[in-house]
Amino acid sequence: MIVEVIGGADEVPEVRVADVDDLARLHLAVGALTDEDVDRALREAGLGRLTEGDTGLLDVAALRAAAEPQATADDWAQRFDGMVEQAGAKGWTADDGASLQVHVEPAASA
Template sequence: MIVEVVTGAEERPEARLVDVDELGRLHLALGQVTDEEAAEVLEQAGLGRLADGDTALLDVTALRAAAESRATTPDWQARWDEMIGAARTKGWLSEDGATLQVQIESAAGA
């Protein structure tokens, strides 16, 4: 799954989820937006916040709610739980399970 922050309609940055059925990898992809724009859009969307230039902290509940409604694979919930469990073992999940640390990458074509 990819959380993208890219320039959308009317050249305004927007957050969107893509590849919601691909739960083997999760990251934040930034298009041609500034860190400030990305931070603002993530927070306005309720999806999370930037931790620094390399990582973001995504809200697990908001991310699941946004992705689950668009999922098409029948075992999506089980695979989501596996992804969260793996993140916990790697130290990427906060102690309370509320936020997930992900890498920031450049969006394709950015």
């Protein structure tokens, strides 16, 4: 799954969740935006925040709410829960497990 933050209409950053059925990976893909723009866009979308230039935190409940309506796999909810459990086991959570720590990568469209 990918959370993308890219330049939108009138240069207002757009946040969207893509590849929701691929729960083997999760990252934040960022277009040609400043860290401040990315952080603000994530917070305004209610999906999370940028912690450093190469790390972000995504709210688990908000991510699920944004991704689940797009999911096509019958077992998606169980696989999502498994992804969250695995992240917790590896220490990739914050806010008492309410957020997942993710790596920031350049967006393909950047």
